[in-house]
Amino acid sequence: xxxxxxxxxxxxxxxxxxxxxxxxxxxxxxxxxxxxxxxxxxxxxxxxxxxxxxxxxxxxxxxxxxxxxxxxxxxxxxxxxxxxxxxxxxxxxxxxxxxxxxxxxxxxxxxxxxxxxxxxxxxxxxxxxxxxxxxxxxxxxxxxxxxxxxxxxxxxxxxxxxxxxxxxxxxxxxxxxxxx
Numbered sequence: 001x002x003x004x005x006x007x008x009x010x011x012x013x014x015x016x017x018x019x020x021x022x023x024x025x026x027x028x029x030x031x032x033x034x035x036x037x038x039x040x041x042x043x044x045x046x047x048x049x050x051x052x053x054x055x056x057x058x059x060x061x062x063x064x065x066x067x068x069x070x071x072x073x074x075x076x077x078x079x080x081x082x083x084x085x086x087x088x089x090x091x092x093x094x095x096x097x098x099x100x101x102x103x104x105x106x107x108x109x110x111x112x113x114x115x116x117x118x119x120x121x122x123x124x125x126x127x128x129x130x131x132x133x134x135x136x137x138x139x140x141x142x143x144x145x146x147x148x149x150x151x152x153x154x155x156x157x158x159x160x161x162x163x164x165x166x167x168x169x170x171x172x173x174x175x176x177x178x179x180x
Contacts, residue, residue: 004129004132004138004139004140005139005140005141006139006140006141006142008040008043008044008045008141008142009128009139009140009141009142009144009145011036011040011142012033012036012037012040012045012142012145013033013036013125014036015035015036015039015040016028016032016033016035016036016121017032017114017115018036019032019035019036020032020115021115025115026115027115027116027117027118027121028115028116028117028118028121029118029120029121030118030120030121030124030149030152030154030155030156031065031069031155031156032121033121033124033145033149033156034065034149034156034160037049037142037145037146037149038058038061040142043141043142043143044141044142044143044174045141045142045143045145045146046142047173048143048146048170048173048174049146049165051173051176052163052164052165052169052170052173053160053163053164053165057163060163061159061160061162061163064158064159064162064163065155065156065159068155068158068159074155076158077158120152120154123152124145124148124149124152125145125148127148127151127152128140128144128145128147128148129144130148131144131147131148131151132144143170143174146165146170147167147170147171150165150166150167150170151167
């Protein structure tokens with residue numbers, strides 16, 4: 001599958017591994033893929049992100065990801081489902097952080113070396129292929145990775161949607177003529 005990735009898409013995958021390593025994460029996650037996409041310039045995905053989530057709005061997006069990381073990666077839907085069972089995720093996070101410090105649920109430093117891709121990140125990569133095929137594109141570009149991130153559910157898709165970055169909005173941004 002990777003032979004079908006464009007240079008830009010390969011750079012995103014490598015950048016995601018770099019983000020995981022710098023963050024001492026055990027695996028490369030969809031969040032790392034998004035962070036690597038946000039680093040890019042002069043690509044189709046970068047242009048779509050610039051239209052939909054300009055640089056001045058990105059700190060809020062990054063804060064949403066950090067908040068989810070503090071909750072051990074639980075999305076709002078997960079937290080609401082647990083609340084329906086009488087489990088207050090916010091109270092649990094507060095209690096754990098009171099005892100073990102801020103960010104205790106986000107995981108600690110990991111072993112050095114090459115990072116494997118999480119099951120969720122692999123799903124994003126697989127969906128990017130399906131997105132490219134559905135669009136009748138011959139290669140998988142970084143725009144396909146962005147579109148796949150919007151459809152996989154979970155924290156990253158939720159944070160993107162909260163900031164106006166959905167499959168439909170990305171698709172529109174990709175097909176719209178460039179602003180003058």
